[in-house]
Amino acid sequence: MIIKESVKDRIITAASELFYFDGYNQTGINKIIEEAQVSKDSMYRHFGSKEAIAVAYLEKRQRMISQEMTEFISAYSPGNDKIIGIFDYLLHWLGEVDFRGCGFQNIITDIPKDQESIKDAVRMYKNEVHEFIQNELNKTASEEMDTIEISNEVMVLIEGAIMLSQIQKNTWPLIAAKKACIKILKD
Incomplete structure (x- = not known):
C-alpha cells in the first residue's frame, strides 16, 4: 500500500532538498511550491514564512541525522569508542552527499541576521x-578528566573537519580530526 505524503510533508521534503543542495537564500518560495506540487495557498496554510519552512527542515534533518548516527555507532562500545565512531559516521555520510557538508553549518552562513528561529x-x-x-x-572518564573541556575540543574537531572536508572535497580533514580526537581521548 502506498501512503500519500501530506501537503505539509511534501513542502518540507521539497524544501529540504532545495535548502541543502541549492542553499537557503538561493531557494525561493515559488521554487518550493513548484517542487512540492502544492498551491501557494496550501503552502501558507501550513507555513507562515520561508523561515518557518527552514525550521521544519532543520527539525527533520536533526531527527534523520540523529537516528542515522545512533544506528551507525550502535556497535561501538560506550564512551570514547562511540565518540570516535562519530568520525567514522561522518566519513561515511559526507561521501554519500558528495561533500556537500553539514546542512546546519550551510544554512547558518546563508541566512539573514534577523532569522533567530x-x-x-x-x-x-x-x-x-x-x-x-x-x-x-562521562561513561569512561577518569576523575581527573575535564569532560567539559574535552567535549568542547571534540566538537571543534568535528565542526572544523566537516567544513574543511566540504571545502577540500576530500576525507583527509575528517581522518586528521579523528586522529587528533584519539590523541585527546588518550591524555
Whole structure:
C-alpha cells in the first residue's frame, strides 16, 4: 500500500532538498511550491514564512541525522569508542552527499541576521551533539578528566573537519580530526 505524503510533508521534503543542495537564500518560495506540487495557498496554510519552512527542515534533518548516527555507532562500545565512531559516521555520510557538508553549518552562513528561529534550531542540534559527546565521555572518564573541556575540543574537531572536508572535497580533514580526537581521548 502506498501512503500519500501530506501537503505539509511534501513542502518540507521539497524544501529540504532545495535548502541543502541549492542553499537557503538561493531557494525561493515559488521554487518550493513548484517542487512540492502544492498551491501557494496550501503552502501558507501550513507555513507562515520561508523561515518557518527552514525550521521544519532543520527539525527533520536533526531527527534523520540523529537516528542515522545512533544506528551507525550502535556497535561501538560506550564512551570514547562511540565518540570516535562519530568520525567514522561522518566519513561515511559526507561521501554519500558528495561533500556537500553539514546542512546546519550551510544554512547558518546563508541566512539573514534577523532569522533567530533558524539560528535557535541550529544551536539546538549542535548542543544536542555536544551533550551526546559529553555524556559518552562521562561513561569512561577518569576523575581527573575535564569532560567539559574535552567535549568542547571534540566538537571543534568535528565542526572544523566537516567544513574543511566540504571545502577540500576530500576525507583527509575528517581522518586528521579523528586522529587528533584519539590523541585527546588518550591524555
